[in-house]
Amino acid sequence: MEDTPPHFLSEGNAPLRPSWDGKLEDKAPEGICAQGLSKAKRGGRDLRSENVAMGRGKPGLRESQVMEALDAHPLFRGVPPEELRMLIRAGTWRAWPAGRFLFLEGDPAEGLYMLLEGYVKVVQTDVAGQEAVVQIVGPGEPLGLIALFADQPYPASAQAISPCRALWIPGAVFREFLLRHPEITLRILRLLAERLHETHRRLLEVSALRVERRLARALVRLAGRLGRRTEEGIELMLPLSREELAELCGTRLHTVSRVLNRWQRSGWVRLGRRRILLRKPHALVALAEELESPQGGS
DSSP states (O other): OOSSSSSOOOOGGOOEETTSSEEEEEEEOOOOOOGGGGHHHHHHGGGGGGGOTTTSSSSSSSSSHHHHHHHHHGEEEEOHHHHHHHHHSEEEEEEETTTEEEEEEEETTOOEEEESSEEEEEEEEEETEEEEEEEEEOOOEEHHHHHHHTSSOSEEEEEEOOEEEEEEEEEHHHHHHHHHHHHHHHHHHHHHHHHHHHHHHHHHHHHSOOOOHHHHHHHHHHHHHEEEEEEEEEOSSSSSOOOHHHHHHHSOOOHHHHHHHHHHHTSSSEEEEEEEESSOOHHHHHHHHHOOTTTOOO
């Protein structure tokens, strides 16, 4: 595919994530800036009670499928199958429709979520009600790590942006598991450090970069983590709205819509309802890294 940059086409369909210091990374948590969690509590309604808990039942997933998902994740690499099986059987299976919250900021952090299907956005809210999207989490990624280690309430809320299924593992069970596998603890610390580094990078981008570059970088990162190659380009797998994309970039909805529409006219992207296809990823990479001044840019 002529317009697909090499770092989207790594061997085995395991895409690498572009860094903005000239390197390639294998992790790239998403997010910065949003406006929306207060909508979830209109009329004092607490959406925690609307989560669909599946108890010990398996909502359409077999134990072998979860074993395969965990075993494929770098976090659990090398863990004996019997240990993974014990961890899974100690957990609870849960499912949420799009729009529901897995947990709210300030909830007691009693366990860890391993997302198995769907996509979740993690948001924080300040005292004035302004929100920031900290990251977007996809299948196979953990939620609630910081609170689990700090013995504090969840510092952010997690909202499903598509139907989700997750394995909830009690904190005490997971901590015992880490004592038996200290190498997993080191991997978690690395993951948390990478997420913190990415958050700092996005804060700098919001203060220093124009909207077009921030939007291009957001799309390139999402394509690297959650994109699928097609004959026409790179399709983002998550059902992301323009409003949510604006939240990721720290800007307003109409600004993102204006830029996306211009890029569509230039043939860079194809827009659908909560769908984005990157038809010319090379052009977006060039704009994101300011390698040149492409025709469809600002």
